[in-house]
Amino acid sequence: MDYLRAFLVGGAICVIGQILMDTTKLTPAHVLVSFVTSGVVLTAIGIYEPIVELGKAGATVPLPGFGYALAKGVIEAVDKDGIIGVFTGGITATAGGVAAAVFFGYIMALLSNPKSKS
Template sequence: MHYINAFWVGGLICALVQILLDKTKLMPGRVMVLLVCAGSVLSALHLYKPLVDYAHAGASVPLIGFGHLLFQGVKEEIEQAGILGVFTGGFKASAGGISAALIFGYLASLFFHPQMKK
């Protein structure tokens, strides 16, 4: 059942974002910033954690889940280190995922030889 919940929740998030891209004149970069900020705000309002508990990767993998991750990291670090946690919490919480993306992206470029569009 976890797979089904992850599939439909993640698919719904992606479909809503695609509708937002298609029906507005917002550029993709602005939509990405909007998603990260929305994840942070929903996490601050305690609305996103129940969705992550229900859908697991379906809610944590989309970009809105990155905002949730950043907020949770900052919140935990503030509890441990005080106000300095505002600056360090997001980095500590997201370091593993960002490092993996950089390493696997580099490895993929070694195997697939990317080229610039002409």
């Protein structure tokens, strides 16, 4: 049942992104920024946590989940370190994911043979 819920929640997030790109003039970059920002805002007002509890990885892996991780990191760091946590919490909470993305992106760039779109 967890797999089904993760699939449905993650799929719904992806469908929303696709609808935004198909029906508006938003570029993928606009949708990316909007999703990360919405993850932060929805976490700050307490709406995204129930979505994460329902969809688990289906809610934490897509782009709003990155915003969720940033916001949760800031909230925890502020509780622990005070105002300095505003600047350090999000970075600390997401450092592993960012490092993995850079590392694997670099490996794929070394292994692939890109061609121009002629």
